[in-house]
Amino acid sequence: MPESAHTPAGGQAGAGRIADPAYSAAGAQPAAGGPNASDTTADLASTAMPTGTAKPIVFVEGLLAALASFVVWGAFPFYLKPLYHVPSMQIIAHRVAWACVFVLVWLSVRGDVGSLRKLFSDRALVGRLAISALLITINWVAYVWGVGHGHVVETSLGYFISPLVNVLLGVVVLRERLNVMQWTSVGIAAAAVIYVSVATGALPWIALTIAASFSLYGFLRKIMHVEALQGLAVETLLLMPLASGYLIWCEAMGTGVLGHSSLAVDALLVGCGPMTAVPLFLFAFAARVIPYSTLGLMLYIAPSLQLLSGIFVYHEPFAGARALGFVLIWLALLIYAGDGVWRARKV
Secondary structure, eight states: OOOOOOBOSBSBTTTTOOOOHHHHHHTOOTTTTSSOOSSSOOBSGGGSSOOTTOOHHHHHHHHHHHHHHHHHHHTHHHHHGGGTTSOHHHHHHHHHHHHHHHHHHHHHHHTOTHHHHHHHTOHHHHHHHHHHHHHHHHHHHHHHHHHHTTOHHHHHHHHHHHHHHHHHHHHHTSOOOOOHHHHHHHHHHHHHHHHHHHHHTSOOHHHHHHHHHHHHHHHHHHTSOOOHHHHHHHHHHHHHHHHHHHHHHHHHTTOOOTTSSOHHHHHHHHHHHHHHHHHHHHHHHHHHHSOHHHHHHHTTHHHHHHHHIIIIISOOOOOHHHHHHHHHHHHHHHHHHHHHHHHHHHO
């Protein structure tokens, strides 16, 4: 799949923004290459309408690209469920390996492989990408393990919480100031997590791990001047020795799955590569031609689809404390998004 704070819409830092984790995780730069702009904040008011350079047909294409990327991410549980018998770490290793191969081929076709040499020449940047690679690996492990062990609903909670975790990152790291409505939304979300933990007797660690790793990953990618595909290429290249080494070890131990199962399973494992890169590319394209305000609202398509599949397809429990916790999270997001849109329209 798939993260950030926005600048003040009017005198107060942080006012009028809609935190959007999907932007930064995609690693693109708005208006110049996707959501991860060089600035750590973006003016919501200035993105209330598509940019003047975007033609209507391009704007529609951007909407369709965004919709496609979010639907793919939202439907990912359906992709992973047939791999329930494959160890989570093997799925992650295959995802890293085949994503690396796919992106390198893609960049070769586009004639952009040379850009990777420039990135690798910057040791500080490579170091930051190594950290982001670790964070997205943690995110993938938590998500894949959660889906494979019947926690699709909780994985969706992680992506619902993620935008509000971005808000806290803005306060703690960027020293942003929040208004009363924004603090209210953060407080409600925190209360929801505490309530669910106490009522169920268990901390929703899958959701918290997904939210924290996704937001931190998005924050790092947001402050790096790296395009989406090039960034993913470097991250997967850095992880490739570990991923390939682990897969070789599994094969030596007789626990490797690829080539020892059905053709369908082999295809799904190899397909993890394009399933990782293609929606990312679609999202990066969409971020160039449609406003943040639109993209920020659309990002909730993915966790909503995951939640619905968890409840109605996989029949995971969703009642009592868990349902109330989700209602509180949605209320927090509604307050925060509504405050951002209201302040944007005032400008």
